[in-house]
Amino acid sequence: MLQNPIEHLSVEQKNSKIIVCIKQVPDTQEIKIDPETGTLIREGVPSILNPFDEYALNLAIEIRDRFRNNSEVVALSMGPSQAAEALRKCLAIGADSAILLSDRAFAGADTYATSYTLAKAIKKLGPASLILCGYEALDGNTAQVGPETARLLGLPAICYVERVEALDGGEITCKRESEEGYELLKSPVPALITCMTTSSFEPKLPGVREIMAARRKKLEVWSLEDLGGSKDEYGLRGSLTRVTKTYTPDIKRKGVRFEGKEGVKELISALRGII
Amino acid sequence: MVNVWGEYDREMSEEQKLLKESLLSWAEKNLNAERVIKMNQQGYPFPGDVIKGLADLGIIMGVVPPEHGGAGLSWRDQALIADIIGYIDPSIATAAGLMAVETGWGFTIDRYASEEVREKYVKPAIEGKKIIGIASTEPQGGSDVAGIRSTGRKEGDEWILNGEKTFISGVYECKEMGGGYWVIARTEKADKPHKELTSFFVPIDSEGLEITEAYRDAGRGSLSTAGFVMHDVRVHESYILGERGKGFYQTMEGFDNARLLIGASACGVTRRVLEEAGKYVSEREIFGHKLAQYEGISFEFADFYANLEMLKCTYQHVADMQDIRYKEEGMPVRTGRAKTYKPQEIAKWIAILKWKAPHLAKDAADRAMHWLGAAGYTDEYILETAWRGVMSYCVGAEGGENIQKIVIARESLGDVAKPY
Ligand SMILES: Cc1cc2nc3c(=O)[nH]c(=O)nc-3n(C[C@H](O)[C@H](O)[C@H](O)COP(=O)(O)OP(=O)(O)OC[C@H]3O[C@@H](n4cnc5c(N)ncnc54)[C@H](O)[C@@H]3O)c2cc1C
Numbered sequence: 001m002l003q004n005p006i007e008h009l010s011v012e013q014k015n016s017k018i019i020v021c022i023k024q025v026p027d028t029q030e031i032k033i034d035p036e037t038g039t040l041i042r043e044g045v046p047s048i049l050n051p052f053d054e055y056a057l058n059l060a061i062e063i064r065d066r067f068r069n070n071s072e073v074v075a076l077s078m079g080p081s082q083a084a085e086a087l088r089k090c091l092a093i094g095a096d097s098a099i100l101l102s103d104r105a106f107a108g109a110d111t112y113a114t115s116y117t118l119a120k121a122i123k124k125l126g127p128a129s130l131i132l133c134g135y136e137a138l139d140g141n142t143a144q145v146g147p148e149t150a151r152l153l154g155l156p157a158i159c160y161v162e163r164v165e166a167l168d169g170g171e172i173t174c175k176r177e178s179e180e181g182y183e184l185l186k187s188p189v190p191a192l193i194t195c196m197t198t199s200s201f202e203p204k205l206p207g208v209r210e211i212m213a214a215r216r217k218k219l220e221v222w223s224l225e226d227l228g229g230s231k232d233e234y235g236l237r238g239s240l241t242r243v244t245k246t247y248t249p250d251i252k253r254k255g256v257r258f259e260g261k262e263g264v265k266e267l268i269s270a271l272r273g274i275i
Numbered sequence: 276m277v278n279v280w281g282e283y284d285r286e287m288s289e290e291q292k293l294l295k296e297s298l299l300s301w302a303e304k305n306l307n308a309e310r311v312i313k314m315n316q317q318g319y320p321f322p323g324d325v326i327k328g329l330a331d332l333g334i335i336m337g338v339v340p341p342e343h344g345g346a347g348l349s350w351r352d353q354a355l356i357a358d359i360i361g362y363i364d365p366s367i368a369t370a371a372g373l374m375a376v377e378t379g380w381g382f383t384i385d386r387y388a389s390e391e392v393r394e395k396y397v398k399p400a401i402e403g404k405k406i407i408g409i410a411s412t413e414p415q416g417g418s419d420v421a422g423i424r425s426t427g428r429k430e431g432d433e434w435i436l437n438g439e440k441t442f443i444s445g446v447y448e449c450k451e452m453g454g455g456y457w458v459i460a461r462t463e464k465a466d467k468p469h470k471e472l473t474s475f476f477v478p479i480d481s482e483g484l485e486i487t488e489a490y491r492d493a494g495r496g497s498l499s500t501a502g503f504v505m506h507d508v509r510v511h512e513s514y515i516l517g518e519r520g521k522g523f524y525q526t527m528e529g530f531d532n533a534r535l536l537i538g539a540s541a542c543g544v545t546r547r548v549l550e551e552a553g554k555y556v557s558e559r560e561i562f563g564h565k566l567a568q569y570e571g572i573s574f575e576f577a578d579f580y581a582n583l584e585m586l587k588c589t590y591q592h593v594a595d596m597q598d599i600r601y602k603e604e605g606m607p608v609r610t611g612r613a614k615t616y617k618p619q620e621i622a623k624w625i626a627i628l629k630w631k632a633p634h635l636a637k638d639a640a641d642r643a644m645h646w647l648g649a650a651g652y653t654d655e656y657i658l659e660t661a662w663r664g665v666m667s668y669c670v671g672a673e674g675g676e677n678i679q680k681i682v683i684a685r686e687s688l689g690d691v692a693k694p695y
Pocket residue numbers: 021022023031033038039040050052053076077078079108109110111112114118132133134135136137138139140141142143144145146241242243
């Protein structure tokens with residue numbers, strides 16, 4: 001059951017903005033968790049722009065430049081004030097403006113509360129043609145925020161997109177890889193797509209000029225007041241899930257050796273056990 | 276975990292951090308250790324794709340004001356870039372060619388150039404399409420700039436230049452890509468030799484300019500060092516840089532700008548050397564312990580690291596002085612005088628940096644090779660490339676060490692210490 005009715009969050013048809021949801025994540029695969037609170041320990045770990053989000057941003061810029069020059073790419077993130085760094089990078093890469101959703105009340109959000117907050121902001125931003133997300137964040141790894149946000153906005157979602165092939169006549173065509181080969185998917189716009197980096201992707205490196213220009217672009221910070229509603233809708237309080245316990249499992253890798261004829265039999269039964 | 280950047284990231288502005296990230300990501304793909312070592316061995320000319328890549332990132336002559344096609348960076352920003360460039364390419368070829376020469380001298384050329392020279396040479400060099408540099412040194416010696424023998428004679432609205440320049444960085448790259456040099460020549464009769472000089476911009480393809488054979492240098496092999504002879508080379512009056520008779524002083528300004536960046540780059544070389552050797556000694560076990568556990572090595576490491584941090588503070592201080600100086604003098608063209616710092620005071624600090632930083636890098640590379648033993652002597656590691664490259668800035672490039680000491684002695688001991 002959804003906690004908050006969300007029907008009113010659908011995005012208007014008029015196309016003017018491409019919104020990219022980006023998350024600043026710790027630059028490490030090894031996530032340290034505070035055993036007391038069950039939340040991430042961020043101190044001392046350098047932060048980066050989630051690589052899939054960087055890809056999504058590059059796609060958005062490409063779409064802006066290729067299909068509709070007058071659309072505006074907006075980078076959107078929910079996070080602590082430090083996340084402004086990641087947004088500044090987005091501006092340097094080529095986003096036109098950026099919004100940071102930052103408020104104590106947003107802290108401790110699960111994927112639902114995160115999606116809810118993003119959806120509220122997207123709604124406030126006004127007419128958008130496309131919303132892009134990474135397919136997953138390096139730290140949380142749930143891959144839920146994209147589709148959840150789409151659901152909250154009442155939008156179609158296409159996940160694991162590698163390329164946008166076309167965007168015309170109110171329709172978007174996306175390409176993604178599946179086990180059988182490639183799939184081309186069409187959807188009416190506005191739509192939300194989550195993006196998967198291709199191996200040939202070379203991220204745009206902002207140079208001095210782009211970085212200086214980014215300084216002059218708009219980076220707004222929105223708080224609870226800007227999004228409206230009560231504290232209970234956001235953050236930990238607005239979350240549907242609770243982390244009750246976090247722990248690192250003891251990994252004991254044990255090598256097993258199967259030898260001789262008997263070994264083959266043992267191996268077969270062992271494999272049966274696994275399957 | 277070896278940390279040679281210290282807490283530098285914390286000091287950096289958001290923009291500086293982004294720039295560092297871009298530069299290091301660019302280098303990972305385009306100028307990694309393997310390529311630096313290979314380029315050093317293959318020899319000149321310095322590859323055009325590296326020039327273009329760095330120009331696209333906007334770091335060549337970033338200090339040139341936006342009105343003149345640059346990025347309007349502060350010297351503090353540019354010094355940080357120079358540090359990172361030294362770290363990326365410890366052979367020092369990139370720092371020598373694109374930071375010290377193009378950026379330090381290019382900025383100074385831009386400041387004193389006519390519109391024509393700026394449009395035809397400075398702007399294309401910022402875009403990585405041409406090469407510009409300094410040709411001060413002559414066969415009879417480079418240290419005594421006031422004693423230069425090349426001459427300039429006026430005829431109508433042209434100047435006719437004669438003389439020879441030698442040990443000039445980037446001549447073959449310049450010939451290949453187009454561009455030219457800041458050339459100083461004797462043009463006046465005055466009471467002091469310092470007042471007899473004028474600076475010119477001389478295009479490399481000028482008629483009567485004959486390029487001489489390149490030297491086989493000990494290091495920084497990917498950048499050519501050669502020279503040229505001028506036989507009645509004619510340049511238009513508009514190719515004078517600054518004012519007639521002020522060539523010596525403007526040249527000193529150019530040296531200061533280049534020396535600051537080479538000092539910062541040398542810090543980057545030390546950084547890279549310590550990082551590379553630091554990782555090695557943290558892993559290699561001899562007599563049952565990691566090499567890094569022996570004070571014979573860790574204390575030496577600490578010594579270099581401490582000096583590196585001190586020199587980083589020095590170049591930041593010097594860069595800040597430069598920023599104040601140029602703000603007071605006026606940008607993009609000079610309109611006033613520096614008030615807060617005397618030019619000689621800045622020159623002293625720059626001399627301290629230019630003397631100490633390349634020596635620290637060279638000594639760090641030397642000791643690091645000892646720490647690695649035989650491995651350090653091979654091209655499996657970047658240490659010998661760094662060692663041979665940075666030596667160029669110890670022996671003479673942008674002024675030898677004793678010349679720096681002369682400046683420091685003059686400003687501290689007094690005029691009595693002047694040899695001239
Ligand atoms: C240790 C740990 C425990 C967690 N436990 C739970 C839990 O029990 N229940 C639960 O629901 N969630 C949990 N989370 C998820 C946590 O709430 C997430 O950090 C957050 O909600 C986003 O989810 P995600 O990181 O998995 O993003 P994903 O869904 O993997 O991200 C997909 C995309 O959504 C966008 N996106 C994600 N977050 C943001 C953001 N803040 N701002 C803008 N765009 C964004 C990006 O485009 C991203 O690429 C946990 C996370 C961690 C690290």
